[in-house]
Amino acid sequence: MAQLTIRTRLILLAGAALLVLIATNFYLTRTLRENSAGMVKAAGLLKGIEQADSARIRFGEMRYWMTDLAVSQLTLSERNAATARARMEEHLSKLAPWNPERIAAVRGEVAQYEESAAKAVDDYTNDRRVIGNSLLAQARQHSIVADRLLDSIVTDLTGEALVAREQAVAEAAAAIRLSQIVVSAAVLVGALLTFLLLRAIVVPLRRLESAMAGLNTGNVDVAIPAAGPDEIGAVARTLARFRDTLVEQNRRERDLRAAHEELKATQASLIHAEKMASLGQLTAGIAHEIKNPLNFVNNFASLSVELLDELKETVRPVIAALGTDKRAAVDEVVDMLTANLEKIAEHGRRADGIVKSMLAHSRGASGERQRADLNALTEEALNLAYHGARAQDPNFNITLDREFDRTIAPIELVPQDISRVLLNLFGNGFYAADKRRREGTDAEFRPVLKVVTRDLGNEVEIRVRDNGTGIPTEFHDKLFQPFFTTKPTGEGTGLGLSISYDIVTQQHGGTITVDSRLGEFTEFTIRLPRSRQTATAGTRA
Amino acid sequence: MACLRTVFLALLIAGPAASAAVGAAPPADEDAVIAQSLAEMLRDARTVISNNQELINNPELGDKHLSGQVVLDQAVKSYAKATGSDPTKIDPNSRKGRLLRAMMAAIVAATNENRATINEKGTGFKGFIPSVFGRLVSEDFNQMAKGEAEVKVTAPPELVRNRKARPDAWEADIIKTKLLGAGWPKGQSYSAVVETNGRPAFRVAVPEYYAESCLVCHGSPKGETDITGYPKEGGKMSDLGAVISITLYH
Numbered sequence: 001m002a003q004l005t006i007r008t009r010l011i012l013l014a015g016a017a018l019l020v021l022i023a024t025n026f027y028l029t030r031t032l033r034e035n036s037a038g039m040v041k042a043a044g045l046l047k048g049i050e051q052a053d054s055a056r057i058r059f060g061e062m063r064y065w066m067t068d069l070a071v072s073q074l075t076l077s078e079r080n081a082a083t084a085r086a087r088m089e090e091h092l093s094k095l096a097p098w099n100p101e102r103i104a105a106v107r108g109e110v111a112q113y114e115e116s117a118a119k120a121v122d123d124y125t126n127d128r129r130v131i132g133n134s135l136l137a138q139a140r141q142h143s144i145v146a147d148r149l150l151d152s153i154v155t156d157l158t159g160e161a162l163v164a165r166e167q168a169v170a171e172a173a174a175a176i177r178l179s180q181i182v183v184s185a186a187v188l189v190g191a192l193l194t195f196l197l198l199r200a201i202v203v204p205l206r207r208l209e210s211a212m213a214g215l216n217t218g219n220v221d222v223a224i225p226a227a228g229p230d231e232i233g234a235v236a237r238t239l240a241r242f243r244d245t246l247v248e249q250n251r252r253e254r255d256l257r258a259a260h261e262e263l264k265a266t267q268a269s270l271i272h273a274e275k276m277a278s279l280g281q282l283t284a285g286i287a288h289e290i291k292n293p294l295n296f297v298n299n300f301a302s303l304s305v306e307l308l309d310e311l312k313e314t315v316r317p318v319i320a321a322l323g324t325d326k327r328a329a330v331d332e333v334v335d336m337l338t339a340n341l342e343k344i345a346e347h348g349r350r351a352d353g354i355v356k357s358m359l360a361h362s363r364g365a366s367g368e369r370q371r372a373d374l375n376a377l378t379e380e381a382l383n384l385a386y387h388g389a390r391a392q393d394p395n396f397n398i399t400l401d402r403e404f405d406r407t408i409a410p411i412e413l414v415p416q417d418i419s420r421v422l423l424n425l426f427g428n429g430f431y432a433a434d435k436r437r438r439e440g441t442d443a444e445f446r447p448v449l450k451v452v453t454r455d456l457g458n459e460v461e462i463r464v465r466d467n468g469t470g471i472p473t474e475f476h477d478k479l480f481q482p483f484f485t486t487k488p489t490g491e492g493t494g495l496g497l498s499i500s501y502d503i504v505t506q507q508h509g510g511t512i513t514v515d516s517r518l519g520e521f522t523e524f525t526i527r528l529p530r531s532r533q534t535a536t537a538g539t540r541a
Numbered sequence: 542m543a544c545l546r547t548v549f550l551a552l553l554i555a556g557p558a559a560s561a562a563v564g565a566a567p568p569a570d571e572d573a574v575i576a577q578s579l580a581e582m583l584r585d586a587r588t589v590i591s592n593n594q595e596l597i598n599n600p601e602l603g604d605k606h607l608s609g610q611v612v613l614d615q616a617v618k619s620y621a622k623a624t625g626s627d628p629t630k631i632d633p634n635s636r637k638g639r640l641l642r643a644m645m646a647a648i649v650a651a652t653n654e655n656r657a658t659i660n661e662k663g664t665g666f667k668g669f670i671p672s673v674f675g676r677l678v679s680e681d682f683n684q685m686a687k688g689e690a691e692v693k694v695t696a697p698p699e700l701v702r703n704r705k706a707r708p709d710a711w712e713a714d715i716i717k718t719k720l721l722g723a724g725w726p727k728g729q730s731y732s733a734v735v736e737t738n739g740r741p742a743f744r745v746a747v748p749e750y751y752a753e754s755c756l757v758c759h760g761s762p763k764g765e766t767d768i769t770g771y772p773k774e775g776g777k778m779s780d781l782g783a784v785i786s787i788t789l790y791h
Contacts, residue, residue, distance in 0.1 A: 069704070073703045073704045073705055074702055074703060074704070074771065075698075075701050075702055075703065075704050075707065076702065076771060076772065078704060121704070125704055125705055
């Protein structure tokens with residue numbers, strides 16, 4: 001049944017119902033015909049009874065009129081007797097086909113009665129009463145026999161009619177019983193088939209409806225009913241194709257969205273790169289213009305310190321000759337000049353460092369690409385950064401957690417630049433972790449810097465994660481911009497991440513992203529392709 | 542049959558009508574005269590009975606003083622008036638006289654045989670009507686004539702009430718072919734010499750037509766029961782209602 005189409009099933013169901021109807025109708029028709037034949041037979045027998053009764057009545061009339069004729073001699077009686085005789089004959093003629101022999105016997109007796117009675121009447125007419133009586137007595141005997149014959153005919157016909165009627169009634173009752181059974185069975189089977197048919201239609205339809213509802217909400221993983229050979233199967237197949245189309249559309253949409261996001265990132269990277277380039281050119285120009293006067297300032301500050309030392313040696317006897325108070329005043333002024341000049345020299349050197357950094361930023365590539373061991377490079381930078389930090393602050397301490405992928409094959413890069421990037425990231429991580437320690441909100445807090453390297457096949461990955469103060473979300477977009485820093489004035493130039501961004505993306509075609517949660521952690525992820533690519537964008541997580 | 546009294550009674554003998562001539566037979570004229578006389582006598586006596594029906598059927602009166610003689614006397618008077626001759630004066634030895642006297646004796650006998658009925662007190666209709674009387678007279682006459690002659694009052698078969706009055710084959714044929722024939726003159730009798738019962742005989746059929754008084758029992762509406770209990774025949778005035786059949790054996 002499940003292999004058939006709904007139309008075929010409906011046709012079969014309707015055909016079965018029609019078949020039952022036709023069979024029942026045929027049976028009832030046949031039974032009714034037989035019953036009708038039985039009833040016709042019974043009616044025929046009743047007609048025969050009626051004819052026999054009528055014949056008896058007419059015979060009685062005939063006898064009456066013959067007797068009346070014998071007495072009255074009236075021709076009216078004779079005519080009435082003849083009429084009754086004729087009518088009796090009509091009834092006998094109608095009865096004759098039923099049992100010709102018995103009717104012939106009746107006719108014979110009636111004829112003999114008639115003959116004797118007629119003779120008797122003639123004798124009465126001719127005043128031979130005794131002879132008439134004798135003949136009438138003979139006629140009476142024949143009339144009794146004829147009457148008995150007719151009576152037996154009526155009795156037999158009545159019996160046959162009763163049998164025929166009872167048979168017809170019994171057949172009708174049997175037909176009714178069988179008809180009721182057939183109709184009941186047909187109703188039950190029809191109901192069962194209808195139930196099965198409806199279930200075979202409704203259940204898959206409900207599944208289809210559920211699948212459609214799921215697809216409508218975007219759930220492409222919804223189960224679609226198995227496609228049978230029927231119309232519902234065709235709908236299921238269509239729905240499956242629709243689902244596949246939807247899946248394909250979703251995939252395309254995802255691809256499109258990813259492409260769009262990539263495009264946006266690329267666009268932002270290009271804008272940023274352009275900005276960086278402009279800033280680089282600007283800062284390079286400024287740095288170059290500042291560097292010469294700054295050299296003068298630094299050189300003359302150093303020279304002034306030396307000249308002041310020479311001056312002190314030169315005037316030392318003179319100063320010694322002065323009184324104590326004046327000598328102390330001169331020494332104080334000289335010391336202040338010396339201190340001022342040292343300050344000038346110190347800040348000049350600092351300014352010179354900034355200018356050098358700006359020039360380095362604008363210079364771009366600073367070395368040759370060569371195959372290098374990334375883990376060794378990272379370990380070297382990490383040690384250098386740690387000891388540098390310890391040199392600046394003997395109290396500085398941090399746990400270094402290394403998780404290096406020892407299977408990383410050597411990769412082509414510019415070692416000094418990548419080291420510069422790593423030093424920058426490690427320094428920032430040390431600063432943030434130590435800052436959180438110094439802020440002292442958590443007595444149990446222990447600064448940790450974790451460094452992870454991984455080989456991703458076509459590219460390698462370096463993750464630098466500290467458990468420091470974290471970076472506010474609103475700063476994520478500005479981290480890689482030149483001169484952006486969250487450090488206090490004098491502690492950062494705001495160029496470290498900007499230079500790192502350029503080294504990773506512009507020089508090595510990689511990516512650098514940041515993920516951070518305020519008060520918990522900051523993690524930078526660098527990915528460097530093994531094959532040199534065009535500069536891509538740095539992204540932020 | 543008094544109802545036919547007003548009917549033209551002249552017996553016209555239709556032709557010599559000797560369908561079977563017999564040697565030494567009396568002249569046809571004599572036969573015709575005798576037959577006419579017998580018919581006239583019978584008709585007159587029947588008229589007397591008809592005229593006395595009210596008396597006969599009077600339930601309050603016992604003896605009606607209507608004896609056979611009384612009836613005969615009145616009939617004789619009528620006969621004499623109709624024929625111009627006294628029947629009692631006809632030679633009793635003549636054939637005519639002998640048969641006429643037999644007729645008169647039959648009239649007396651038929652009446653007297655029913656005097657008890659006639660005089661029965663408390664009974665209205667007694668059934669002693671002209672037709673019954675005519676049949677009784679005929680029957681008595683036939684016995685008294687001793688085979689010399691026979692008289693019968695018959696009628697067309699459909700009008701015969703008593704089977705004794707049924708026409709025989711000759712009578713039925715004459716009624717059908719002659720008296721009821723389209724061109725048969727009203728009132729004309731038919732006579733013929735025919736062999737009857739193995740003997741030559743002069744037979745006369747005298748037609749009688751319904752009069753007003755006849756239609757009381759034989760008129761309309763047809764099928765309605767008359768006073769005798771018999772259905773009326775639906776007859777109309779001047780219809781052939783009866784035939785007096787007279788057979789004179791040679």
